[in-house]
Amino acid sequence: MAVLGATGCVGRAVCAAYARHGAQVLQVGRTPPPGCRDFLALDLAATAPAELTRILADAGVDTVVNAAGGWARSEELNRAHVELVHRLVAAVGAMPSRPRLVHLGSVHEYGPIAEGTSVHETAEVHPDSTYGRVKLAGSRIVLQAAQAGSVDAVVLRAVNVYGPYTNPASFLGMLRDRLRQAGPPELTVTVAPARRDFVDARDLAEAVVLAGRAPVTGQVINIGRGVAEDIRKLVRMLLETAGRRPDAVALVDAPVTSNGGAWTRADIGRARRLLGWRPRAGVQESITALWEQG
Template structure:
């Protein structure tokens, strides 16, 4: 008998891949989103407005066994970040206490919850989180709400602290998504002024993140309550990522005319995740090379542009 998996944020860049992965493995997927679409959302529910009892009733009616929280994203205002990253998680936790059989909850957090670290640091789960930005602080608050409820026995959660993602469907609100939008109509010989952070960050293909989510959903009960970092374990220069995306578009590196300016970041200038716990507990490892991920990201976007 197939497992029923509810995916919150089912129409988002990560949520769509999570829905597809569980369907491919034979599970029944209940996609939940504010605006249902052909991407696979079966239940229209505004999680920013829904009371815990309403969410609990919906999950119970579908006999949900696993919930993946893929909501949130690159929202800007303090109010929007609190709503997307904290309040929705608190409502999900409250809903689980109202269910006769509480589901396992896989929550997608972020490596930025640890805050800035010195260059060269390999970030493992023993590091004390000290976030410095509104984005990172609210993401940590959401993760902590689930971890606290799990410790108290009122929820069954696993937190994946993921690095930045790339690959097919990457949102335009992200740095690489914004770069893709700016170069999509560029012709050879054109120059595009752009500010690129002098930073090195860990990036992961969205399909590798999705694989970690599926594994966390199926992992032994001993993984409940765990924080697990998910990344490639490599700190890559931002300019290198841009050059790979340019190559995928058939453009030379000098297409970008780098401009000097301050760059706002959701986290620090260095991220490199320690993957050893993910390997040990989930049997997970990244499989997609970043240059291949960015090629797929470009070709997926080109297909969508042509169909629009």
């Protein structure tokens, strides 16, 4: 099987999950990590579909996980999340073996979610950010190809991801790195009064493994914890895990300006029914992994 975007937070967790299940994993990304075996350095958005078809076929790939793209700079978002997916779907569709494609989408594809509600996969989508719009465009490419019968694919629409190797571009990832680098004077942290659904990268990876073999195609499946966590609570937990005194870091209110608005919570009933999946990692476990790994 192949994991595209293998060096990111989600990609690394997916590779580890498949390895635990005894699978041989072809890891694909732009830059190989030190000491990594079975890694293919490749710019997927610049690779011709025919070449990608050949690579995957030669490796005997039966499952492809698209965890590529990440939080690219704004000028690269379309390339990383739309052009790449166009090429990938064409490549996978041309393979005679019809490998399974698991595409990682985002809760931001839905757009604003009403406070106090859980968003279901049948909800209308109205993304209000560039990131949400390009992620939705990529998911639609996959879904349309699956519904046309040219690929066997499923889209996992994930909430905010944390845990091991949390992306340094995310709020919690940036705070972790600031805490590691900061000495006196002590930090001041601006925190928006938001509540967000978070899922541990390792739980998301297990959902990917289950989706890779589940008898379902052409559908969106939400992956989250189904809990809207107070961002201030997560910040306090990270500070405590980092060994900071509560009075050593000033928390300053800030308006909500990031993707997702003031509230996200996913309805994860479909994941339970179709994949037999449920989240396992507790918040403290994920915060500890965020601090200690990555």
